[in-house]
Amino acid sequence: MVKKTYEELESENRLLHAMFDVVSDGAYAVSVDGTVLFYNKAFEKMEGTTRSQMVGKKDFDVYPGFENFQRHVVCKNPEPLRDQHMTYTSISGKKVDIVYNSYPFFQDGKLSAVISIGRDKPSINELVTMVLNSFNSKKSNRVTNGTIYTLEDIIGSSTVIRQTLKQARKMAQSQSTVMLVGETGTGKELFAQGIHNASPYKSRPFIAVNCAAIPETLMESLMMGTVKGAFSGALDTPGFFEQAENGTLFLDEINSLSISLQAKLLRLLQDKKIRRLGDNKERKISCRIISATNQDLFALAKSGLFREDLLYRLTPVIADIPPLRERLEDIPLLAREFVDRFNDELALNIKIISQDLMQLFLYYRWPGNVRELEHIIESAMSLAENTETILSREHLPRMLKKRLMSDQTKSGSSDSEAGANKSLAELLRQYEKETIENALILKNGNVSQCAIQLGITRQNLHYHLRRHGIKAVLYKAQSVGDATDSPVP
Ligand SMILES: Nc1ncnc2c1ncn2[C@@H]1O[C@H](COP(=O)(O)OP(=O)(O)OP(=O)(O)O)[C@@H](O)[C@H]1O
Structure with a gap:
């Protein structure tokens, strides 16, 4: 050699x-x-x-x-x-x-x-987030801090949702503890992520913890972290509070925390310090807490199921996310977003939602809120063919149709009753009018986009608008509410 x-x-x-x-x-x-x-x-x-x-x-x-x-x-x-x-x-x-x-x-x-x-672990987390994000290229604004959504991703033109968004933007500028209150599926996690991403500490981590999904026996060690040897198999692991350092810790479904964990959480929030299990060193808590509940915590506190002192610690600022049935004008916008999304995912070509299906949507009570609307549109679209352009009641699986129809008595007569005494010409004319109105709802009253969607020229659409006495301006985002504000209790 x-x-x-x-x-x-x-x-x-x-x-x-x-x-x-x-x-x-x-x-x-x-x-x-x-x-x-x-x-x-x-x-x-x-x-x-x-x-x-x-x-x-x-x-x-x-x-x-x-x-x-x-x-x-x-x-x-x-x-x-x-x-x-x-x-x-x-x-x-x-x-x-x-x-x-x-x-x-x-x-x-x-x-x-x-x-x-x-x-370093943060860079590993970033890598994992990047990989996960690359699976969903639709959202171009995904960020690598543990979140997906910004406040701009929250869809809705109703006054109430616009006010909530305004409030959220204000909250983002402070470090105050925030409680998000709303029924399941109203978008509480979206708001929590949105507030984090609109805050000055948006580059710091957003750690989401679903309090209902973690077994009570594990929760304490996950919250506080452990040091090696604290118990058999324990490693040096930072808890949720440490992981969220200078960022946001989102405690979802806080209403499901047991009373004993509520006591521990209260002590942490009071002392603003944590000590990992098995450690003798105390560490300062320096993250913002956003919690969310889908139950009335004040009622739970009254019946002794939630500690009042913890409730007051968590609620210096409260944001109420309204249920979908109280913001009907958001339904066409949300529906359009979900149709676009599932068109991409399922390689479909749905352009409009039929008037009869939209009517079902507008009269349904939506106990599962936006999540339920998303799932129903997904179910209906999974039964559509890629040659179809209109999503109608017929696409709904039987069980879902039954569920949606159960609330329809409020709308007065059903379509079949209404159509029973009409001639074919009348029915076709009514269908044409409804199709145009629906396209206007979906395109926010934009005549050019509506014409493209319907596959006709702009001039032709203007002719039909005049013939049916439809005023496109009433369908602009602002006036969708007026157009759909039906006598729903
Ligand atoms: N305003 C909105 N715009 C767009 N998508 C929304 C909106 N609100 C909710 N969603 C969608 O609805 C689904 C449920 O939202 P999210 O998980 O934030 O609800 P939640 O109130 O936290 O529900 P839970 O109480 O069950 O945890 C998500 O898929 C989300 O994308």
Whole structure:
């Protein structure tokens, strides 16, 4: 074997260092006696240090107070250590939260060093969010802080929803604790994400916790976090409060928290500090709390099911999200959005919703609110053919049609009764009028777009508008409410 010269070895060494400095993972090597041998740029960035502060120093000097060096573990059992999580403060005072793998390095058959390759967890979370977001290219404004929606994604032209949006924009400018109140499916999570994304701390994490979905036995450790060894299998893991540092912690369905967890949450909010399970160190809570409930917490408090003192801590600011039946004018806009979405997802070509189906929508009580409307449109569209352009009652699965029809008595006579005594010419004329009106609703009264949707020229549409006595201006976003404001109780 040809021996390399000193210059060649030095040049090779420089090349390897340069290579390691351009990779995004942190690379670190330490000798068995703890001397830091190698420390790349990615690690400098993660720990807020410089190579000169680290290389040549002993690890116990540059990581003071550390007990669980991966070096000790690998020296004891010289095998790769994979997917280890660690949270610590570097000598620069920066909080570091990493996932790393460590490997033994042998020279002449003897363990001589331990190599670690690490990546900070926030960047892993960002990566996961990016991958998830790439699956849904429709939303171009997806952000990588744990959210999908901004306030601009909230659809609705009703006065009440516009007022709620205005209120939400104001809330976003403060750090006040907010409670979102509304029936299931009204869009509370959308508002929570929207408020976060309109706030000055929008680049910080948004951590959503569904209090109803997490078992009580796990909730405390997930909220507070754990330190390694706190209980068997426990790792150094930050809790929800820490993960949401300087961002937002969204506590969804807070009404389902047990009384004992309510007491613990109250104490955290009062002390503004948390202590991870098994730790003796306290950490400051520095996130905004947004909670949401679909039940009347004041009534629950009265009956002893929700702590009054916690309720007052959570409700300095309350936003009421109205049920869909109280904002009927939002239905055509929401329906149009969902039709567009499922046209893309199901490769369909639906252009309008028939008047009879829209009528069902307008008279239904929507106990599941916007989520239910979304699901009903999805169900109906999944039965449509890609040659069809009109979504009608006939597309509804039988069970859904029955459910929607059950509220229709309020609308007076049914269509079949109304049509029974009409001639074919009258029925066709009525259908034509309803189709045009529906297209105007869906296109917000925009005549050009409406003509495109109906597949006729603008002039032809104007002719039909005059013939049926339809005033397109009444269908502009502002006046949709007037046009559809039917005598629904
Ligand atoms: N104004 C809106 N514009 C667009 N989509 C909406 C709107 N409101 C709700 N949605 C849609 O409805 C669904 C339910 O919304 P979300 O999860 O925010 O409701 P929620 O009030 O938090 O429900 P729950 O109380 O059951 O958790 C989501 O798919 C959301 O995209």
